[in-house]
Amino acid sequence: MRKRIIAGNWKMYKLSNQAADFAEQIKERITTSDKVEAVICPPALYVTDLLQRFETSAVKVGAQTMHDTDEGAFTGEISPAMLADLGVQYVILGHSERRQYFNETDETVNKKVVAAHKHHLVPIVCVGETLEQREAKETVSIVSAQVEKAFADVTAEQAKKSVIAYEPIWAIGTGKTATAEDANEVCGAIRHKIETIYSKEVADAIRIQYGGSVKPENIAELLSKDHIDGALVGGASLDPEAFVQLVEAGTHVE
Numbered sequence: 189m190r191k192r193i194i195a196g197n198w199k200m201y202k203l204s205n206q207a208a209d210f211a212e213q214i215k216e217r218i219t220t221s222d223k224v225e226a227v228i229c230p231p232a233l234y235v236t237d238l239l240q241r242f243e244t245s246a247v248k249v250g251a252q253t254m255h256d257t258d259e260g261a262f263t264g265e266i267s268p269a270m271l272a273d274l275g276v277q278y279v280i281l282g283h284s285e286r287r288q289y290f291n292e293t294d295e296t297v298n299k300k301v302v303a304a305h306k307h308h309l310v311p312i313v314c315v316g317e318t319l320e321q322r323e324a325k326e327t328v329s330i331v332s333a334q335v336e337k338a339f340a341d342v343t344a345e346q347a348k349k350s351v352i353a354y355e356p357i358w359a360i361g362t363g364k365t366a367t368a369e370d371a372n373e374v375c376g377a378i379r380h381k382i383e384t385i386y387s388k389e390v391a392d393a394i395r396i397q398y399g400g401s402v403k404p405e406n407i408a409e410l411l412s413k414d415h416i417d418g419a420l421v422g423g424a425s426l427d428p429e430a431f432v433q434l435v436e437a438g439t440h441v442e
């Protein structure tokens with residue numbers, strides 16, 4: 189069975205003392221488990237502090253984005269080499285907010301996925317359709333194309349270690365969740381796409397999360413589905429109690 193992954197994407201929320209309080213509240217409550225891993229992706233400014241606070245905890249730290257080159261004259265950017273140097277293990281790439289507000293494209297996402305693997309960072313590659321695309325029944329073709337482009341030049345061994353987050357854009361921060369059946373169907377289509385690009389072995393190994401208004405109240409049903417290996421959580425991950433409950437669901441749900 190694939191190890192589940194519950195990742196909190198804090199986006200641009202929390203001041204430093206709030207980030208520290210959160211870490212202190214959860215660090216001893218989340219313990220190492222064979223079934224689930226927990227990742228917090230804070231604003232980049234807090235990465236170092238959280239890495240220290242979680243040093244003896246099972247909670248891992250991820251970044252929300254990065255540049256695709258090791259260094260250079262790119263004011264304001266953070267490189268994969270810098271993240272790896274600090275001990276960051278995960279990086280969210282191609283989140284729909286990055287695509288919408290910061291001009292990220294399938295091509296730039298692909299460069300970042302390749303760069304992440306070069307530095308042994310696990311990419312959480314986000315894909316998802318708009319409401320318009322869903323209504324036009326284009327969901328599977330859109331996410332399949334996003335996956336294909338994101339994984340260009342990524343080896344099978346690297347793909348196996350990757351995480352894909354299926355996040356329907358219309359479900360992000362809206363309180364609307366895809367039904368567990370719909371989410372599972374799309375995650376299954378993504379797994380099938382990975383099988384056609386690589387092999388069944390890679391498709392069986394890669395972890396696919398669902399994201400979009402995931403909360404303690406709806407995570408159990410989502411995790412009970414075959415193709416859903418975890419969640420990428422925005423709003424609910426800001427609350428320590430809710431985050432602990434989400435991770436606990438990862439160990440309890442069959």
Ligand SMILES: O=C[C@H](O)COP(=O)(O)O
Nearest residue numbers: 197360361400401422423
């Ligand atoms: O990265 C997380 C997603 O954008 C979901 O955010 P949300 O849980 O607030 O809907």
